Amino acid sequence: MPKLTIKKIESLIKRKQFGRHPDGNQLYLNIREPEGTASWVFRFTLNGKRPWHGFGSHDSNHSLQWAREQVLEFKALVKKGIDPRDHKRDEQESAKQANNLNNNTFQKVAQSYIDENQSSWRSEVTKKQWPNSLRDYVYPVMGSKPVHLITIHDVLSVLRPIWTDKTTTATRVRSRIENILDYSTTLGMREGNNPAVWRGNLNTVLPAPTKVHKVKPHSAVSYTELHGFLMELGMRKGVGARALEFTILTGSRTRPLLLAKWDDIDFDNAIWNCPEDNMKSGKFFRIPLSEFAMKIINSQKKHSKGEYIFGHEQTGKMSSNNCMLYTIYRMGYQGKVTTHGMRSTMRDWAGETTKYSERIVEVCLDHTVNTAAESAYQPVSYTHLTLPTSDLV
Numbered sequence: 001m002p003k004l005t006i007k008k009i010e011s012l013i014k015r016k017q018f019g020r021h022p023d024g025n026q027l028y029l030n031i032r033e034p035e036g037t038a039s040w041v042f043r044f045t046l047n048g049k050r051p052w053h054g055f056g057s058h059d060s061n062h063s064l065q066w067a068r069e070q071v072l073e074f075k076a077l078v079k080k081g082i083d084p085r086d087h088k089r090d091e092q093e094s095a096k097q098a099n100n101l102n103n104n105t106f107q108k109v110a111q112s113y114i115d116e117n118q119s120s121w122r123s124e125v126t127k128k129q130w131p132n133s134l135r136d137y138v139y140p141v142m143g144s145k146p147v148h149l150i151t152i153h154d155v156l157s158v159l160r161p162i163w164t165d166k167t168t169t170a171t172r173v174r175s176r177i178e179n180i181l182d183y184s185t186t187l188g189m190r191e192g193n194n195p196a197v198w199r200g201n202l203n204t205v206l207p208a209p210t211k212v213h214k215v216k217p218h219s220a221v222s223y224t225e226l227h228g229f230l231m232e233l234g235m236r237k238g239v240g241a242r243a244l245e246f247t248i249l250t251g252s253r254t255r256p257l258l259l260a261k262w263d264d265i266d267f268d269n270a271i272w273n274c275p276e277d278n279m280k281s282g283k284f285f286r287i288p289l290s291e292f293a294m295k296i297i298n299s300q301k302k303h304s305k306g307e308y309i310f311g312h313e314q315t316g317k318m319s320s321n322n323c324m325l326y327t328i329y330r331m332g333y334q335g336k337v338t339t340h341g342m343r344s345t346m347r348d349w350a351g352e353t354t355k356y357s358e359r360i361v362e363v364c365l366d367h368t369v370n371t372a373a374e375s376a377y378q379p380v381s382y383t384h385l386t387l388p389t390s391d392l393v
Contacts, residue, residue: 003021003022003023003024004021004022004023004029004064005064006063006064009029009038009058009064012029012031012038013031013036013038013058016031016033016036017031018031018032018033018036019031020041023064023067023068025068025071025072025075026042026043026044026071026075027040027041027042027067027068027071028040028041028042028043029041029058029067030054037057038057038058039054039056039057039058040054040055040056040057040058040062040067040070041053041054041055042054042055042070042071042074042084044074044075044078044084045078046078046081046083051083051085053074053084053085053088055067055070055074055084055088056070102146103146104146104147104148104184104189104190105143105144105145105146105147106138106139106142106143106144106145106146106147106150106180107134107139107143107144109147109180109183109184109189110134110138110139110143110180111131112183113179113180113183114130114131118130122255122277122278122279122280122282123255123280129172130176133169133172133173133176134173134176137158137162137169137170137173138158138173138176138177141154141157141158142154142157142158147180147181147184147189147190148184148189148190148191150181150190150195151195152195152201152202152205154195155174155177155195155196155202156202156205156206158173158177159173159174159202159206160206163206163207163212164212167209167212168209170209171209174196174198174202175196177196178194178196178197178198181194181195181196182194219335219336219337219338219341220337220338220341220342220344220345221333221336221337221341221342221345222345222348223345223346223348223349223352223353226248226345226349229337230245230248232331233245233327233331236327236330236331238313238327239300239310239311239312239313239319239323240319240323240324240326240327241327242296242299242300242310243257243258243310243319243323243324244324244327244328244339244342245296246293246296246297246310247324247339247342248342248345248346249289249290249292249293249296250272250287250289250293251287251342251343251346251364251365252274252287253280253340253343253366254321254324254339254340255278255280256274256278256279256285257310258308258310258318258319258321258323259275259278259308259318260272260274260278260308260309260310261307261308261309262301262304262307262309263307264309265289265297265309267297270288270289270290270293270294271286271287271288271289272286272287272288272289273285273286274286274287279366280366281366283366285366297309304316310323324339325338325339343365346365347361347365350364
């Protein structure tokens, strides 16, 4: 029979009757000295030992009835060979882990991913697009949601509104979500399949990007019209015009051209050595320079005010990304020609008028054509071939 009542407990506490007072069923009210505070303890036998398990203070939230119900749960655990104290520690650890997981919101994890990876992104555009696209399209939908709770339905809620009208942006957003969730899985923040994976997952729900959005190639002149374009360009003054000429002759991208410095030019051998940090591929690249390309270099050397070959004419600092595009606009080719499109012109010329293999042409344009294994055994000199573009002028 239970020995404790509410009135008896009040009396024991009021009179500070120190010690453990049994209620029966292995439950005790423990009144501690000297302060006279009361708490509940459970005495049990397990593995030949008889330990005590304290499980809460006596107060309005931990009444006698509550303590008796807790004891029934403890006895059930002991019957299974489980120490109630270990069980409590496990529950506390699980609660702590759950709380930590809930703190790992998508926005918080995404920012960590960006902080740790942005140093490897060579393009300033990429560094801006990553946080901006997440801010505009992802965070409003699931930025505050813990990553371990994100499902394919959350991902679709982000992608569906922009999949048809902003397909290019949507595909990039999907890829970024996938990377962030992979990152969180690796760090133990979530488990299971990645709901942002395309193949075998989202591709069964969303139409292929190529079905809803036709990719438009960069506008360019045909190689048969290039001679006339270059003649017209040659009459233009300014660093933008000279940079565009050099870009056409070398098949370069805009970034390495604008970052080119005098130390990168081997004047004795007429070679442009492009540092790996300047290249989209992240690999050191050499471009043999034609006689006309060297004339441009030597001409710039007379007028340059800084370390950049095609630097700003007044300050010597690196020129704007659009300096060549503005030259094209001033020539009246807006919407008809782009700087990057000139690489397409070179590709067409090489493929249709020369005998170089497609593989070599792609290498000359700094396109990836090898597997990792092939690259490991590829001679350095092979990756540094370039096309003889002097035929174009």
